[in-house]
Amino acid sequence: MNKSRYVPFERNRYFYGKLLTVRDFVSEQTYVSDKRRLTNRLLFGSGVVAGLQVVAVDEKSVSVETGVALDQLGREIVVPSPVTLKLSMLEGFTNNEYAKNVYLCIGYDEKGKEPVHSVAGASGRTEEVSEHNRIMEGYRLFVREEAPPPSAFEYSDLVEETSVWYQDAQVRVLQTVPRYVTPGETFELKIRIEKTLQTPHVEFEYTPDWTGVEAADSLLEENGGRIVFSEPTDGGKASYTTVATLRALPLPDGEASMNASLRSRRGTARLVVGERLVTELSDVRQSIEVAEESASARMLRAFHERSLDRAIDAPSEPCVYLAKVNLLQMGPTYVIDSVERVPFDEYVINPSMLYRIVGSKGGTEEIIRTVREAAASVLPALNAPIPFPAPQAAEEPYEDEEEEEAPPEKLHDTGIVEISIIPPKKLKWWHRKQRDFYSEEIEHALGEGSVQFEVALSDEKEELALPEMWDRRDAVYFGATEVFAKSEYDSGLPRVSIGTISYPKKGTFRIGVRVLQKTERTRLRIRWWATKQPQEEGAAFGSAFGVFDEAANAKEAAAARS
Numbered sequence: 001m002n003k004s005r006y007v008p009f010e011r012n013r014y015f016y017g018k019l020l021t022v023r024d025f026v027s028e029q030t031y032v033s034d035k036r037r038l039t040n041r042l043l044f045g046s047g048v049v050a051g052l053q054v055v056a057v058d059e060k061s062v063s064v065e066t067g068v069a070l071d072q073l074g075r076e077i078v079v080p081s082p083v084t085l086k087l088s089m090l091e092g093f094t095n096n097e098y099a100k101n102v103y104l105c106i107g108y109d110e111k112g113k114e115p116v117h118s119v120a121g122a123s124g125r126t127e128e129v130s131e132h133n134r135i136m137e138g139y140r141l142f143v144r145e146e147a148p149p150p151s152a153f154e155y156s157d158l159v160e161e162t163s164v165w166y167q168d169a170q171v172r173v174l175q176t177v178p179r180y181v182t183p184g185e186t187f188e189l190k191i192r193i194e195k196t197l198q199t200p201h202v203e204f205e206y207t208p209d210w211t212g213v214e215a216a217d218s219l220l221e222e223n224g225g226r227i228v229f230s231e232p233t234d235g236g237k238a239s240y241t242t243v244a245t246l247r248a249l250p251l252p253d254g255e256a257s258m259n260a261s262l263r264s265r266r267g268t269a270r271l272v273v274g275e276r277l278v279t280e281l282s283d284v285r286q287s288i289e290v291a292e293e294s295a296s297a298r299m300l301r302a303f304h305e306r307s308l309d310r311a312i313d314a315p316s317e318p319c320v321y322l323a324k325v326n327l328l329q330m331g332p333t334y335v336i337d338s339v340e341r342v343p344f345d346e347y348v349i350n351p352s353m354l355y356r357i358v359g360s361k362g363g364t365e366e367i368i369r370t371v372r373e374a375a376a377s378v379l380p381a382l383n384a385p386i387p388f389p390a391p392q393a394a395e396e397p398y399e400d401e402e403e404e405e406a407p408p409e410k411l412h413d414t415g416i417v418e419i420s421i422i423p424p425k426k427l428k429w430w431h432r433k434q435r436d437f438y439s440e441e442i443e444h445a446l447g448e449g450s451v452q453f454e455v456a457l458s459d460e461k462e463e464l465a466l467p468e469m470w471d472r473r474d475a476v477y478f479g480a481t482e483v484f485a486k487s488e489y490d491s492g493l494p495r496v497s498i499g500t501i502s503y504p505k506k507g508t509f510r511i512g513v514r515v516l517q518k519t520e521r522t523r524l525r526i527r528w529w530a531t532k533q534p535q536e537e538g539a540a541f542g543s544a545f546g547v548f549d550e551a552a553n554a555k556e557a558a559a560a561r562s
Contacts, residue, residue: 007308009035041074041312045154047320047346052079054104054323059335061086062104062325064141070348072154072314075108077139085141087325087336092143098334099198100169101238101326102143103343107319109140142319147172147194152315153344158302163284166271170199173271177262177286180295181248186216187288189244189262191229197238197326197337200274204229207268212260212290216247226268238326238338248290257291320346413445413530416458419513422522439511439526441503446532448507453500455511457481457493458527476527494519498526 011031012024051067063084069077087093093102112132146169150162158179165173172194178187193202205228215221229242251258263285271278289298324343327334423434444451457477477484477491484490497514511526 007038037074038312039074040070040076041072044070044074044348046070046072046074046318047348048322048342049348052106052322054339054341056325056336056339057084060088060333062323062336062339064104064106064322069106069320071108071320072318073108075318076137077106077108077320078137079106079139083141087143088334090141090143092145094145097169098327098329100145100196101147101194101324102145103147103321104323104325105142105144105319106322107140107142107317109138111136111138144321145169148321148344150174153346155303158299161286161288163286164282165204165269165284166278166281171195171202171271171273173204175284175286177288178295180289180291180298181260182292182295183248183250183290186245186247189227189246191227191242191244193229193231193240193242195238197236197328201233201235201272202229202231203270203272205268205270206264209263209265210246210261212249212258213246213262213288214249215244217245220244238324238340248288251290251292257289257293260288260290262286262288410445410447411532411534415442415444415528416460417442417511417526417528419511419524419526420522421513421515421519421524435515437513437515441506441508441510442528443506443508444530446507446530448505449532450504451502451509452531453502453509454529454531455498455500456527457491457496457498458525459491459493460525460527493524494521496524500528 009031010027012028018024047069049068049070051065052069053065053067055063055065057063061084063082064079065082066079068079071077087102087104088095090104112134113136114133115130116133118129118131147167150156150164156162160176160178162174162176165175167173174190174192174194176190176192181187191204193204195202205223205226207226215225220226227242227244229240231240248260263283269281271281291298321344322342324340326337326340328337417439419437419439421437459475459477475491477493481491481493482495495516497516499512499514501510501512503509509528509530511528513524513526
């Protein structure tokens with residue numbers, strides 16, 4: 001697959017007299033569909049959206065209900081009506097062995113329809129030439145007889161790490177641990193055994209060799225410190241999971257994080273299938289990051305820091321696993337014993353439904369608190385508290401009660417604003433290149449009234465979560481920055497002139513920048529400070545800066561009336 005097939009986007013530009021060809025109309029369709037599919041891919045992921053239940057209708061056939069899914073390329077897969085198929089007739093099903101587990105998959109498929117005579121294509125040819133008049137976006141159902149590797153499912157590696165101890169046509173042994181934990185946190189190590197229904201009794205064990213973690217339950221002690229699984233004598237299941245509870249050790253002094261290591265002691269891993277001892281086991285080595293920062297925050301940061309190539313990566317044959325079908329061999333043929341729906345939890349959940357589910361557990365405030373805590377280390381700008389006051393009717397104080405003292409007036413505020421300095425394209429060659437750029441109207445927290453502003457160029461590192469396109473010196477530059485040119489203190493920032501406009505009655509202001517020299521920068525960060533005098537000192541402050549001038553007041557009143 002070409003990973004960059006969706007980007008960059010290119011759309012048609014129409015003008016009077018343009019000659020439109022097949023290429024233009026195809027480009028129009030491709031532009032719209034590729035943008036939608038990229039949105040599906042990055043915002044929603046892949047999996048079952050609705051429906052697509054798989055049930056066994058008899059011993060050899062399955063039925064797939066109507067539904068919708070998204071594949072790993074963001075393409076919509078729609079099953080408009082129920083379909084019943086004999087399992088052995090599906091693509092990918094082989095008849096060489098019936099005692100097995102098979103996986104029913106669905107993939108996106110296109111087919112041409114409505115063949116029509118092609119006038120242009122038949123020019124100069126004796127035989128009739130036809131083209132399809134429509135393209136039907138459909139689906140195809142097929143069977144895979146091998147379980148997919150754990151790495152085939154997106155985002156799973158951001159949450160947990162799954163390794164394969166052993167895999168063949170009859171048995172697969174997996175081990176899963178979380179990717180991130182905090183010091184002292186207890187977590188689960190899961191051993192999952194997947195087997196066919198007619199595979200004999202399975203046993204698995206190994207002696208762990210761990211650093212950074214310790215056992216947190218008595219089961220390991222009872223087993224002599226070993227991880228042990230033994231299939232129950234009354235088994236009859238296609239999969240089993242055994243869990244060992246572990247605890248992360250405290251961090252070493254002076255360390256902010258550490259990597260806990262999980263592996264087995266050499267020569268202790270042992271898998272027995274029936275009377276057969278399996279010796280070809282993988283040397284599983286797993287690592288867990290232990291740090292004080294919450295696991296959800298680290299997952300969110302890893303999610304946002306992934307590259308675009310990784311985000312739109314997809315297998316060569318994208319599909320969704322709808323069901324795991326467990327088969328039994330009955331003489332020379334097979335019967336369906338059971339069907340497990342969506343065995344690898346490939347679901348796409350509606351954000352509104354997710355909001356309601358989480359909200360029913362902890363309420364809206366809990367949702368907001370959880371999301372903000374997770375995002376705090378990724379988007380520091382979101383870390384400022386947002387109040388959610390409940391509206392209440394004002395009540396008159398009782399005669400014998402004293403009115404509460406009003407909170408102190410806020411007199412100082414500061415912040416950073418980014419201003420784009422990309423000039424628009426000149427319409428004519430004689431037009432002057434734009435040098436003046438302005439911010440949106442900025443609201444400060446000092447309320448109405450006269451406020452004094454101070455502005456400076458900011459090269460600070462940790463104020464906004466922005467891409468690092470150049471090195472920052474973690475400094476703020478006031479006045480004539482050219483005095484530092486060609487010195488060790490040179491900021492690399494362009495020479496600019498900065499001004500402000502205040503709107504006292506609205507409690508807002510605006511910043512303007514004039515760029516005085518050529519620069520490769522596309523944005524400038526401006527640090528601003530706002531200062532307001534206390535009310536009792538307002539008159540002196542106003543007289544000092546001329547903001548209470550009667551003429552100015554008259555002009556403001558006239559402007560308000562107009």
